[in-house]
Amino acid sequence: MKAAQMEMNRRPAATRAPIWMVVLLRLAATALGVLGLAMLVGGGELARFGGSAYYAFAGAAITVSAVLVFLRRSSGLWLYWAVVGLSIIWALWEVGFDGWLLLPRLLVLIVFGLWLLLPFSQAPLYAEGRSRSPLPILLGGALAASLLGAGAHAAFGPAENADPRFQAGRGGFPTASAAPAAAGDAADWPSWGRDPGGSRYSPLGGINAGNVKRLEVAWTAQIGSWPGMVAVPIKIGDTLYTCNNSNEVAAVDAATGKLRWIHDASSGQHDLTCRGVAYYRVGSSGGPCNERIFTATGTAQLVALDARTGRHCPGFGNAGVVNLREGLSPAPLGYYRVTSAPTIVRGNVILGGWVSDGQYWGEPSGVVRAFDAVTGRLSWAWDMGRPDRTGAPPAGEHYTPGTPNSWAPMSGDEKLGLVYLPTGNPTPDYFGAQRRPFDDKYSSSVVALDAATGRVRWSFQTVHHDLWDRDVASQPTLVDVRVRGVLRQALIQPTKQGDIYVLDRVTGKPLFPVTETPMPSRGGVPGERPAATQPLSNAVPSFRGPRLREADMWGVTPLDQLYCRIEYRKARYDSNYTLPGLTPSIIYPSAFGALNWGSVSVDPIHGVMFVNSNRLASYLRLMTRAEAKARGLKPLGDWASAIEVGGGVPQLGTPYGAAVKFWLSPIFAPCNAPPYGHLSAVDLNTGKLIWSERFGTAKGSAPLGLPQPFPLPLGALNHGGSVVTGSGLLFIAASKDGYLRAYDSRTGKELWRSPLPSGGQSTPIVYSAGGREYVAISAGGSPALQTTPGMTLVAYALPEGAR
Numbered sequence: 001m002k003a004a005q006m007e008m009n010r011r012p013a014a015t016r017a018p019i020w021m022v023v024l025l026r027l028a029a030t031a032l033g034v035l036g037l038a039m040l041v042g043g044g045e046l047a048r049f050g051g052s053a054y055y056a057f058a059g060a061a062i063t064v065s066a067v068l069v070f071l072r073r074s075s076g077l078w079l080y081w082a083v084v085g086l087s088i089i090w091a092l093w094e095v096g097f098d099g100w101l102l103l104p105r106l107l108v109l110i111v112f113g114l115w116l117l118l119p120f121s122q123a124p125l126y127a128e129g130r131s132r133s134p135l136p137i138l139l140g141g142a143l144a145a146s147l148l149g150a151g152a153h154a155a156f157g158p159a160e161n162a163d164p165r166f167q168a169g170r171g172g173f174p175t176a177s178a179a180p181a182a183a184g185d186a187a188d189w190p191s192w193g194r195d196p197g198g199s200r201y202s203p204l205g206g207i208n209a210g211n212v213k214r215l216e217v218a219w220t221a222q223i224g225s226w227p228g229m230v231a232v233p234i235k236i237g238d239t240l241y242t243c244n245n246s247n248e249v250a251a252v253d254a255a256t257g258k259l260r261w262i263h264d265a266s267s268g269q270h271d272l273t274c275r276g277v278a279y280y281r282v283g284s285s286g287g288p289c290n291e292r293i294f295t296a297t298g299t300a301q302l303v304a305l306d307a308r309t310g311r312h313c314p315g316f317g318n319a320g321v322v323n324l325r326e327g328l329s330p331a332p333l334g335y336y337r338v339t340s341a342p343t344i345v346r347g348n349v350i351l352g353g354w355v356s357d358g359q360y361w362g363e364p365s366g367v368v369r370a371f372d373a374v375t376g377r378l379s380w381a382w383d384m385g386r387p388d389r390t391g392a393p394p395a396g397e398h399y400t401p402g403t404p405n406s407w408a409p410m411s412g413d414e415k416l417g418l419v420y421l422p423t424g425n426p427t428p429d430y431f432g433a434q435r436r437p438f439d440d441k442y443s444s445s446v447v448a449l450d451a452a453t454g455r456v457r458w459s460f461q462t463v464h465h466d467l468w469d470r471d472v473a474s475q476p477t478l479v480d481v482r483v484r485g486v487l488r489q490a491l492i493q494p495t496k497q498g499d500i501y502v503l504d505r506v507t508g509k510p511l512f513p514v515t516e517t518p519m520p521s522r523g524g525v526p527g528e529r530p531a532a533t534q535p536l537s538n539a540v541p542s543f544r545g546p547r548l549r550e551a552d553m554w555g556v557t558p559l560d561q562l563y564c565r566i567e568y569r570k571a572r573y574d575s576n577y578t579l580p581g582l583t584p585s586i587i588y589p590s591a592f593g594a595l596n597w598g599s600v601s602v603d604p605i606h607g608v609m610f611v612n613s614n615r616l617a618s619y620l621r622l623m624t625r626a627e628a629k630a631r632g633l634k635p636l637g638d639w640a641s642a643i644e645v646g647g648g649v650p651q652l653g654t655p656y657g658a659a660v661k662f663w664l665s666p667i668f669a670p671c672n673a674p675p676y677g678h679l680s681a682v683d684l685n686t687g688k689l690i691w692s693e694r695f696g697t698a699k700g701s702a703p704l705g706l707p708q709p710f711p712l713p714l715g716a717l718n719h720g721g722s723v724v725t726g727s728g729l730l731f732i733a734a735s736k737d738g739y740l741r742a743y744d745s746r747t748g749k750e751l752w753r754s755p756l757p758s759g760g761q762s763t764p765i766v767y768s769a770g771g772r773e774y775v776a777i778s779a780g781g782s783p784a785l786q787t788t789p790g791m792t793l794v795a796y797a798l799p800e801g802a803r
Contacts, residue, residue, distance in 0.1 A: 017124040022072070025124050029070035032080070032112055035559070036062030042562045049569035051550055054090050055562055058083055069116065074125040077116050084113050094551050100674045100714060104554060104561040173690055173746040174683050176605050177482050187768040189235040192276045192341045193599070194723070194765070196412040197478025200601035202766035205727035206773040211798055212729060212742045212752045218774060218797035219257030220757070224248035224264075227758075227789035229780025230720075232276045232341075235767040236291070236307070243274035244780065244791050247297040251310060255770035257795060261310035265295055265303045269334075269639060272298025275409065275597065276341035278349070279307065280373045289313035292373070296338035296351050300324040302371060317376030324353065327381070328364040329398040333638040336364040338407075340597070345412035345419050345451035348372065348379050352406030352421060357469065358428045358649030358658060359635040365398065366405030368421055370454060380454030384438045390454050402426055404443040408597050409475035411491075413505065418457060420478070420491060420505070421447045424471030425463075428651035429591075430580045430622060430658040432465055433527040440465055446476050446493045446501075448508060458508030462495045464531030467580055468620075469591040469660075470496045474599035481607040481684045483511045490684070492609060494600050496593030497576060498544030499537040500611070502684065512539035512687050520574035523581040525622060525656060534577050540687045543594045543613040543678070544576055548586065554673035556703050560665035567663070567671065571619065580622050580658070588672070590618035590662060592784065598721030598734060598763055603745060607684045610730055610745065612695055612718050617663040617672045628657025667703040675715025677735060679722075681748065691748040696735030700787070711737065719782050721763035731775055733760025736785045740764065740777055740796070758790025772797045 036059050043055025061083045068076025087109055095101035115121055186203045193200050207215065223229055228245035233252075235241075239260065240252045246269070251260040266272070278294040291307035302324055304316035312320025328336055335356045342351045348370035355363050370379040380390040385400025393399055406421040413420075423446070426432070426439045435443075444463040449456060463470045474494040481490050483502065491505035502511045516533040524530055536542070550568050555561030571584040578585045594613045601610045623631070633650040648659045663671040670676065679695035682688070696716025702708035720734030730743040733756060740760055742752040759781035766775050775796045781789035 021120045022124050025072070025121055026070050028112070028115055028121065029066045029076075032069065033063055033066035035108070035112070036060070036064075036066050038559050039562065042559065042566065046562065046566050046569060049566065051565055051569045052094075054087075055558070055565075058087060069125070072124050077122075077125060080116065081113055084109050098673075101551070101554070104557060108557050173681075174606050174608065174685060177487075177607055188237070189233070189765040189767045190279060191234060192232050192278070192409055193411070193475055193477070196343070196345070196414060198409065198411050198475040198599060199477060199479050199604060200599070200721060200723045200763065201603055201725075202723060203726040204766055204768060204773055205725060206768070207725070207729065207766075207775065207798060208727035209729065209744055209751060211802065214798050214802055215742070215752060215754065215775065215796045216799060217754075218772070218795045220795070221250075221252050221257040221259060221793045223250045223252075223778075223791050223793055224262065225791075226270045227780065227791050228271060229778045229791050229793075230762045230782065231274050231778050231780075232721075232763045233765055233776060233778070233793065234277060234279055235765065235769070236279050238769055239307070240776065240793070241277050241279065241293050241307070242778065242793060243277055243295055245273050246270040247272055247274050247295065247299070249277060249293065249295050249303075249305060249310070251293075251307070252793065254767065254774070255772070257793070263305055263310040265297050265299075265301065267297070267299040267301065269299050272337060273339040273354075274298070275339055278342045278344050280344050280349070282374055289315065292316075294342045294344070294349055294373075296324070296340075296342050298334070298337040298339065300336050300338065300353070302338075302342070302349065302351065302376070304376065315375065317371075322371055322376050324351075324369075327367070327392050327399050329362070329401045331364045332636065332640075334640065335359070340407060340409045343410040343412050343419055344373060345414055346417055347374070348451055350410060350412070350419050350451065352410070354407035355405045355424075355427055356636065358430070358651055360650065361428060361434055361653030362401040363427045365400050366403040366424065366426075367399040368406050368449070368454070370451070379452075382449055382454040382456070384442050385436070387438075387456070403439060404445075404471075406447075407471075408473045409599070411476045411478050412451065413478055416489075416506065417451050418448045418505070419451045420476040421449065422472035422474060422476060422493070423447055425466035425469065428649065428654060428658070429469040430467055430620065430649075430660070431525070431528065431651055431654045431656050432467055433529060434654060435465070444470055444472055446472060446491065446503070446508075448505070460493070460501065460503055460508045460510075462493065462499065462501060462535065463497065464534055465529070467528075467530065468497075468577065468587050470593075472496070473593055473596045475597070477600055477602055477609075478505055479602045479604050479684075481602070481604060483685060485685065492600060492602065492684075494595040494611070496589065496591070496595065498589050498594030498613065499542050500540050500595075500600070500609075500682075501537050502540060502687075510537075512537065519577045521579060522574065523572045523583065523585065524579035525581055527655065528579070530579055541680070541682055541689045543611060543680070544589055545594070545615045547575075548573065548588055548617065548672055552673050553671055554669065555665045555671070556667060556669050560667050560669055560703075564663075564665050564671035567619065580620050582622050582624070584619055584621045586663065587618040587620055587660075589614065590616045591660060592616060592618070592662070592717075596719060598719065601722045601724045601730070602684070603724045605726070608690065608724075608745070609682045609684055610722050610724055611678075611680045611682065612720075612722060612732060612734055613678050613680065614717055615672065615676050615678075615715075616670055616717060618660055619663040620658065620660045622656040622658050625655055625657065631657070633657045669703050677715040677718045679730075679732070679743065679748065681745065693748040695732075697737045699737040701736055717785055719761040719785055723764050723766055725766055731764045731766065733762065733764060733777055733779075735760075736787055738787060740775070740794075754796065756794060757788075757792050759785065759787025761785060761787060772800075
């Protein structure tokens, strides 16, 4: 017995560790081994495609250390921490101290390392009487603290923008220039963008930097019976007019939110899009339909309603309705819709239409039409395939099928008598060999038409032979600003690719230089005829983002980041205009756009433009007709869900289908690193950036679509617009995290935020009613951003009597 006890005392302490400690250690070693093997295999694949060899070497070393730890050898711990130390050196060499880029490279490795340093993990590794060196614990603690510090800097430190154009030549906020011409009653918001030129500027100043923190919800109103609402309300007199995505149009008391009337113009269809309505006053008689609300629907109708009652105007069209399918070629129902508010210039109600993306060559025409605001008769039609015919097509004929459309909000200049159209690319999006000369001339452009005749005055193209779905989605903004000291009648055209063009709105000539830049042409498909150059706007800061590198690939863990790095190496990425082909290519910015229909806002007093932008990539691959057929890709039927930015599209009538998607890792984290959203201010006199900040937080965004409650300011995807006020405030929601915010327009400092009941993917408006100023916004969500759907109109105001 005594001899046995002596033998037990000589046995290593590791062999006498409690069984639960051994089990936990071996479970951790198994998990570590899985990580190491995955990194080894994936790293070998990455190296095969010419990527970093780090993952293969690190994976091999981690696998060996996992085996040693499983066998309860302390050398496994030392080897693992050596890998961690070398990984930190490698990560700092590759991306510096950018906390967001360090996170997927190091966080999981350090967490495993710290687990192995815990007493119950170390107990099975060391023999009795052998001291446990404090070095691993000290080293691990120091490295973990360093990573947390870098992460805190990334999350809460000053915003950084890797684009060198954002680092040089910043200027201060400019002094006020001469006041612009009066823009009507400051209390109202009479047009979609407040004025017909879409400045999104309110001269009101009662809500200011000193009191904005006291804003509170004044009232809410539920609009209709179906969730989904992105409309920007208009405000006339004491009433707000708006619509929801089921084309239910409503009039609401602007001071109380009380519903006055609601009209269902949906024709029984729902889940459409209505971005807003338009107002027109016929005369001063005060009779029925003297004041009219126009709505254009997803069921292809133009409807005129009495602003007081919500009833149809019987003298307009056919009992208040114009059928917009007349003159279009046959197509499944829902292929042609109107999604934006009509534009009214010189008594004409002018509108284009949205056409379902990517289904077949020869979809309905992108014709733009004008109807008399009193009678509803067709005033003119601009059919770019038949420019000499401004009326309706004769019986048995149709407007030219397959032409570029104009679905985004338009702008009008009543004095010049012009309407400005942002145009899309012809369907289908990703193959263009069958496009005709007029398709290529007017696609992805801004076009100025005579509002009385529909004749083209000028056009400016933002993308030549667009193969990337970079239709011009933003409303052109018309402002009189000083450009290099000279007061100019300017048009500002934001684009999906992130370039912003500043043009003379009389002539269409650039006020800031635009450079025709040669583009690589490798990797396309037979028959395609890509443009040799693209018009880049470099004098005004571009929001296209810096060129992506393998090191910019992101993820939450080393494995999903490794996946994205492999995908990067497999894909072609020559430029922001890499040609689609049968092998994958990267579209950056994505088809969702650096800027979309929210456009920009402009302070015309100081000549400053405010821009909310996105940085997200798409992944695109063409497929042969045989493959598309095998995958079951065929045109959608009546009222089928539209595929706009993700999924497979048949592109029937061309040799190729297409598969396009947001570029995400297997756990649905973006493959490019944050920040994803920015909010910026640009001096239009000089073209210089004034300030740029991350916009939005990670709240509500997590891997696998899980909720995430922490508002880490990584910069979030956003969809919607801003409004700037005479008191120097910038109001914006738009962000995926669901807040309405107020910023100091001079500095970009956030002054106030309030959570919305649903996603705020719209544009706020600022108005006054009943002696109080209000900030109102539609909270209806966005399927593209996967924010909470709703149908709430929310209005904020200062407390009663507050100043």
